[in-house]
Amino acid sequence: MDRALLALGLLMALPAVADEGMWTYDAFPVEAVSKAHGFTPTQAWLDKVRLGSVRLAGGCSASFVSPEGLVMTNHHCIRGCIEDLSSPKEDLLAKGFLARTPAQERRCPKVEANQLVKMTDVTARMNTATKGLTGAAFNTALKREMSAVESECTTSTDVRCDVVTLFNGGKYHLYEYRRFQDVRLVFAPEFSMAAFGGDPDNFNFPRFGYDVAFMRVWKDDAPAKSPDYLPWAKQGAKEGDLVFVSGHPGGTDRKVTVAELESHRDVYLPYMTMMLSETRGMLRSFAASSPERYRVTRARLRAVENGLKALRGRHQALADPALFTRKRQEEAELRQRVDANADLRAATAGAWDETAKALDEYRRLMPEYRMKEAGDAFSGELYALARHLVRAAEELPKPNAARLREYTDAQVPSLRQQLLRPAPIAKELDEALLAFGLGRLRETLGADDPFVREVLGTESPEGLARALVRGTKLGDVKARQVLLEGGKAAVEASKDPMVLFARKVDAQARAVRNRYEDTVEAVLKRNGERLAKARLAVYGTSGYPDATFTLRLNAGQVKGWDENGRPVAALTTFGGAYARHTGKDPFKLPDSWLKARGKVPDATPLDVATTNDIIGGNSGSPLVDRDGRVVGLIFDGNLHSLGSRYAYVPETHRAVAVHGDGLIAALEHVYGAGHVVRELRAASEAAASPAK
Incomplete structure (x- = not known):
């Protein structure tokens, strides 16, 4: 390739500003x-921050903040756990929760925490497995090789291994995690304060939430040690300070084709x-x-409202002609x-034409x-459990590489946790969701x-x-345990109506999945990989890959912005929260905050805005x-x-x-x-800062 062209490509691959980019730890700029x-x-600084970071398998980030396994995250990331631990007589979402001793900490039935300990480039192995293949054959070979690599890596239930796709298929890495499935609740504020402002x-910003x-x-029925x-x-x-975000951004599409956008x-x-x-209306x-x-x-309603606003924001961004002009120019x-x-x-x-045709399909x-x-048609937790049991009975006896990806050896510990942890199910809500x-x-x-006729028959x-x-x-x-442990024979013998229903619809569900994977997913993956390799050849690897719910690091600053000529300050305060209190939801401060005033x-400071790319x-x-x-x-x-x-x-x-000063102040005084x-202060005193 022409060296001048490559040099220009490398220059263009650099982010427009230093704060842009969700960078993998092995390629931080x-x-x-x-x-x-x-x-x-x-490198010592990067390793320390990486090992202090935590992924919650349900879709959030967190961090170790003491050597005794104390983990910090958002309230909204573990609302499911708080709901599982609640009852009509003890509404922990409403009143909050505080364990004053380790013995009072309550186990979250479905929470899994992961700590990234190793990253390995397996691109060559994936490329060898798919060499010369296209369409469904490419997709099948890729998934089988991923399953094989993950199975070789997963040496115990304490280890989680995921092959992750980077640069839209330009690279593949194996991420090895330390897995924790005994995770217990220590502290949660009231729902009304975590989601203050509703x-x-x-x-929006200014914000006054305490989403903490x-x-x-825990490990072997004792708090797990976390030296990192x-x-x-x-x-x-404070304003202007350099700050870093270490977390797991779920997904971006900054490097996809215009047809995909x-x-x-x-x-x-x-x-x-x-x-x-x-769904929100229902x-x-x-x-x-x-x-x-x-x-x-x-x-659940709060989550739906959050998702709806996020989707509207994404659609508004894509409706901006300037963004599409830029994307078309880049392509x-x-x-x-x-x-x-x-x-x-x-x-x-x-590649571009095949991608567009797959999207039309x-x-x-x-x-x-x-x-x-x-x-979308079979909402509710009970149906989800039934389908997992039906599919597990079908998939688990197969060779690991031949299974659906959700049922491979690497995924079985999480599957078992989901199926076998005791947690209440709100049947009235489940019925309403399924009917909807x-x-x-x-x-x-x-x-x-x-x-539709087969599913509903003469029923409404x-x-x-x-x-x-x-x-x-x-x-x-x-x-559920009887059916899971009994396998295919137990599932086929079951007279449970939800199991029978899941079995009834599964053949057509699998059929449409196969069509999607063979005619859409396979084409997008194969051509995404081809285009990604071309992009890497032209621009080099100095840029960052799209987010994939894998650990990334980003640098930014504490900084406000101008909103239509009006300056928006970077910090909000406790005083601002009390001024925003109206006494009516969603701007009603809980009694704990009203009693602690002064x-x-x-x-x-209570909340803070930064330029970090998240x-x-x-x-x-x-x-x-x-x-x-x-x-x-x-948050x-x-x-x-x-x-x-x-x-x-x-x-x-x-x-x-949430600002660190405000977070501590509310813990102590509210x-x-x-x-x-x-515990936080003792850990801080004991820790040596990672080398700069």
């Missing part, structure tokens, strides 16, 4: 950060926005009918450079796929569709949902300073950040965190959690 911020992270304030929670990982942790900073972050804008986002809007109606229904619904430039190189031109022949297939396989999904199935595919959606939910025994963990100076999945990420010490806890972004799925805009994109504060 140390020199760029040093030049921009005057701080050069050493949906109106969500993705602490857990502890992030100590607390003695002084919190158009598909997001015109097909996927409108569908999902409509579905969530309808949940609001259900929750309003009784206090108990409100109790079991509010967390045109890449295609021009590829066409100028005979080898790259041959390697990518037809998905447009036609999506309603059927979303209804039958993706779960079945109604959408009939509306989407039509009353005369053969599958409400009648069928009622019979299934009220007749099943799957709410009992012992019943114990914390009004000027104490997205969903970063919730719960620690905000650390140049000493590798905690100065905050990421949100501003409205402008919702478009970061596709592009980072430094002028207005802001991450939002919640009386002095023992947690003492």
